[in-house]
Amino acid sequence: MIKDLVxxxxxxxxxxxxxxxxxxxxxxxxDIARITPSSKNQQPLKYLLVTNEDDVNLVESHLKWAKFxxxxxxxxxxxxxxxxxxxxxxxxxxxxxxxxxxxxxQTILLGAVEKKLGGCILRSVNRPVIAKHFNLSSNxxxxxxxxxxxPNQKIxxxxxxxxxxxxxxxxxxxxxYVPKRKLEDIIITPDITH
Numbered sequence: 001m002i003k004d005l006v007x008x009x010x011x012x013x014x015x016x017x018x019x020x021x022x023x024x025x026x027x028x029x030x031d032i033a034r035i036t037p038s039s040k041n042q043q044p045l046k047y048l049l050v051t052n053e054d055d056v057n058l059v060e061s062h063l064k065w066a067k068f069x070x071x072x073x074x075x076x077x078x079x080x081x082x083x084x085x086x087x088x089x090x091x092x093x094x095x096x097x098x099x100x101x102x103x104x105x106q107t108i109l110l111g112a113v114e115k116k117l118g119g120c121i122l123r124s125v126n127r128p129v130i131a132k133h134f135n136l137s138s139n140x141x142x143x144x145x146x147x148x149x150x151p152n153q154k155i156x157x158x159x160x161x162x163x164x165x166x167x168x169x170x171x172x173x174x175x176x177y178v179p180k181r182k183l184e185d186i187i188i189t190p191d192i193t194h
Contacts, residue, residue: 012118015149021083033104044093048086062126081147118151
């Protein structure tokens with residue numbers, strides 16, 4: 001069921017670094033993203049698959065993880081993802097690809113979960129440094145980076161009350177807690193009395 005995949009699809013920030021992810025596995029994920037809907041069917045998204053250890057380390061050093069975890073600078077070396085997908089917009093095909101990129105990223109992550117992998121979308125990225133390192137042409141704009149690996153993190157969904165924050169946090173036991181609003185709090189019923 002799709003709901004089961006969505007429930008398993010969390011923003012994993014810690015991985016079993018010794019378990020490698022192959023280019024083939026990443027290619028399979030891109031193949032399912034390739035066939036998702038695209039605005040005006042322009043299909044401007046391109047992907048740079050990063051599995052080489054030196055390249056992975058370079059990308060890792062130019063990311064910022066987990067804004068709300070103030071005392072955490074990102075995963076330790078042994079917990080870093082073994083692979084990244086750098087999602088690019090080919091501006092020659094479409095100037096903007098925000099909606100396409102969201103659809104594709106979610107599809108990639110659902111595919112990852114189905115393969116017992118996990119991921120995290122990162123948008124706090126030093127784009128100029130990464131673009132220069134990979135010698136990207138000026139028409140290829142980095143939209144986001146998706147970390148991919150075998151998760152090494154326990155994540156629990158919680159339901160906040162009306163006064164609690166929806167900011168994620170880490171408990172003393174290392175569990176990552178993600179508050180999600182109640183269903184009745186997000187469905188608006190139209191007022192038909194006017």
